Amino acid sequence: MSNKGSLTRQSVIDKSLQIFSVKGYYNASINDILEATGLTKGGFYGHFASKEDLWTAAYDKAVEIWKGIVFKGIREIDDPIERLAKTIENDLQDYIGSGVFDGGCFFFNNLVELSGQSAPLSGRILRGLEDFSRLLASWLAEADRKGMLRPGLDLKGIADFVVVSVNGAAALYSASRDPRILRETVMQLRSYLDHLKA
Amino acid sequence: MSNKGSLTRQSVIDKSLQIFSVKGYYNASINDILEATGLTKGGFYGHFASKEDLWTAAYDKAVEIWKGIVFKGIREIDDPIERLAKTIENDLQDYIGSGVFDGGCFFFNNLVELSGQSAPLSGRILRGLEDFSRLLASWLAEADRKGMLRPGLDLKGIADFVVVSVNGAAALYSASRDPRILRETVMQLRSYLDHLKA
DNA sequence: TGTTACAAACAGACCGGTCGGTATTATCTT
DNA sequence: AAGATAATACCGACCGGTCTGTTTGTAACA
Numbered sequence: 001m002s003n004k005g006s007l008t009r010q011s012v013i014d015k016s017l018q019i020f021s022v023k024g025y026y027n028a029s030i031n032d033i034l035e036a037t038g039l040t041k042g043g044f045y046g047h048f049a050s051k052e053d054l055w056t057a058a059y060d061k062a063v064e065i066w067k068g069i070v071f072k073g074i075r076e077i078d079d080p081i082e083r084l085a086k087t088i089e090n091d092l093q094d095y096i097g098s099g100v101f102d103g104g105c106f107f108f109n110n111l112v113e114l115s116g117q118s119a120p121l122s123g124r125i126l127r128g129l130e131d132f133s134r135l136l137a138s139w140l141a142e143a144d145r146k147g148m149l150r151p152g153l154d155l156k157g158i159a160d161f162v163v164v165s166v167n168g169a170a171a172l173y174s175a176s177r178d179p180r181i182l183r184e185t186v187m188q189l190r191s192y193l194d195h196l197k198a
Numbered sequence: 199m200s201n202k203g204s205l206t207r208q209s210v211i212d213k214s215l216q217i218f219s220v221k222g223y224y225n226a227s228i229n230d231i232l233e234a235t236g237l238t239k240g241g242f243y244g245h246f247a248s249k250e251d252l253w254t255a256a257y258d259k260a261v262e263i264w265k266g267i268v269f270k271g272i273r274e275i276d277d278p279i280e281r282l283a284k285t286i287e288n289d290l291q292d293y294i295g296s297g298v299f300d301g302g303c304f305f306f307n308n309l310v311e312l313s314g315q316s317a318p319l320s321g322r323i324l325r326g327l328e329d330f331s332r333l334l335a336s337w338l339a340e341a342d343r344k345g346m347l348r349p350g351l352d353l354k355g356i357a358d359f360v361v362v363s364v365n366g367a368a369a370l371y372s373a374s375r376d377p378r379i380l381r382e383t384v385m386q387l388r389s390y391l392d393h394l395k396a
Numbered sequence: 397t398g399t400t401a402c403a404a405a406c407a408g409a410c411c412g413g414t415c416g417g418t419a420t421t422a423t424c425t426t
Numbered sequence: 427a428a429g430a431t432a433a434t435a436c437c438g439a440c441c442g443g444t445c446t447g448t449t450t451g452t453a454a455c456a
Contacts, residue, residue, distance in 0.1 A: 008405080008406090022314050022315075023314075023315060024311060026224070026225050027224050027225070027311070027315065029440080029441065029442080030441080030442060030443085031440080031441085031442095039406075039407090040406065040407050040408060041406095041407080041408075041409095041442095041443080041444085042405085042406055042407050042408070042444095042445085042446090042447095043405065043406040043407070044406090045442095045443070045444080046404080046405060046406070047405090050442080050443080051442065051443090102314075103313070103314055104313075108310070108369070109310055109313075111369070111373050112306070112307055112310040112311065112369050112372070112373070113222060113225070113310065113311055115301070115302070115307075115369075115372050115373040116220050116221075116300075116301055116372070117220075117221060117225065122373055125373075126373055126374055129370070154382070154385070156382075157378075157382035157385065157386060158386065160370075160378070160379060160382050160383075161363070161382055161383060161386040161387075163366075163370070164363055164366040164367045164370055164379065164383055165359070165362055165363045165366055166366070167366045167369065167370065168361075168362040168363055168364070168365045168366020168367070168369070169362045169366070171306070171309070171310050171313075171365065171366070171369065172327070172358075172361070172362055172365065174310070174313050174314070175309050175310070175313040175320055175323075175324055176324055180355075180358070181358060181362065184352070184354075184355035184358050184359055185358075185359060185362055187352070187355065188355060188356065188359040188390075189359075191393075192386075192390050192393075195389075195390075195393040206431080206432090227414075227415065227416085228415080228416060228417085229414080229415085229416095237432075237433095238432070238433050238434075239416090239417080239418090239432095239433085239434085239435095240418095240419095240420090240421090240431085240432055240433050240434070240435095241431070241432040241433070242432090243416095243417070243418080244430085244431060244432070245431090248416080248417080249416065249417090
């Protein structure tokens with residue numbers, strides 16, 4: 001049972017997660033990661049086949065981390081609208097606002113850079129965001145079935161709008177480091193959700 | 199009046215605007231720009247002192263283009279809320295959705311990449327966005343003075359939220375190329391603005 | 397328990413190629 | 427002829443990735 005190797009591998013992923021979140025995919029060099037981990041090229045390429053391979057592993061880990069934060073205590077909330085509001089709050093305050101990743105949102109930062117430069121990598125992120133939007137839309141549908149919403153709403157449009165706003169806030173917070181952005185967005189989205197109610 | 203030179207300079211700026219909007223600052227190479235313009239290094243560096251110098255010139259031109267599109271027919275609108283809604287629509291449909299820049303929004307794409315990598319360049323973009331938000335806030339204040347809004351609203355927070363959402367939509371549209379994103383965001387923001395009214 | 401054998405883990409030099417930028421030289425325009 | 431404009435060749439630094447060789451941990455055997 002040699003776990004020394006997998007320990008090293010994990011530490012490389014953890015460090016690269018931070019570096020990718022700050023510098024993006026292309027601007028983060030293998031040397032940056034070597035410097036942060038104390039490894040050398042030979043050691044590194046024993047664990048990962050390529051830079052893209054490392055990024056993919058980092059992405060998967062980022063998803064894990066993100067889910068743990070954003071969906072914390074969510075399943076216990078019966079009211080689907082409140083569940084949605086709490087998810088937004090978790091995302092902006094506990095994920096973005098708490099410095100989980102140095103560069104802000106790993107996903108969005110990388111998505112913007114990779115759009116139009118690498119369809120495989122950006123497509124992976126995009127699919128994740130779409131899944132998230134679909135989940136939010138299913139909660140809205142649940143609220144609709146329970147008669148909690150005004151009739152005739154575009155539920156998918158609302159879910160997309162939430163995802164759009166949350167990610168926009170994440171990006172502008174990363175750039176400005178102004179916590180007002182996060183607080184304001186949480187409040188405005190809460191008020192926006194309120195006026196959807198029947 | 200030597201205008202051959204300034205013509206070349208302008209064409210370099212125009213081409214680089216597109217390239218920067220797609221690839222961002224670091225991933226766009228001088229060679230990319232030379233290839234697109236047919237120039238060589240010697241010619242290029244006769245017009246621009248550095249890559250950063252070119253980017254700055256491109257940024258200024260992008261601001262010009264953006265203003266021309268987003269504020270078209272805006273001054274004629276008396277109702278400040280309608281003015282705000284129309285500005286959002288112009289931005290998302292005529293600026294983002296009409297392929298003015300190949301990569302979507304020049305400003306936001308570059309902002310995300312440059313955040314935490316170049317304070318001078320990202321700071322310039324950020325200041326532009328803050329100016330925009332302040333302008334929108336002044337329109338909201340105007341509406342407030344005219345008694346059009348519910349009392350006790352956080353006007354700056356609302357303006358920031360609009361900027362956040364518009365830019366989030368721009369980024370997600372660039373990545374997905376799904377025009378629904380733009381249409382939905384325009385509609386949701388319109389409905390959001392409506393419920394602010396007295 | 398000490399020795400041998402083997403594989404996992406890592407080090408560091410090196411590859412072709414690209415990066416932003418410079419210096420020099422040639423070619424236009426006036 | 428003179429000055430603006432552009433072409434060419436080149437620089438050192440860095441890019442992702444490969445290569446060979448050394449160290450280290452571990453298990454089998456005596």
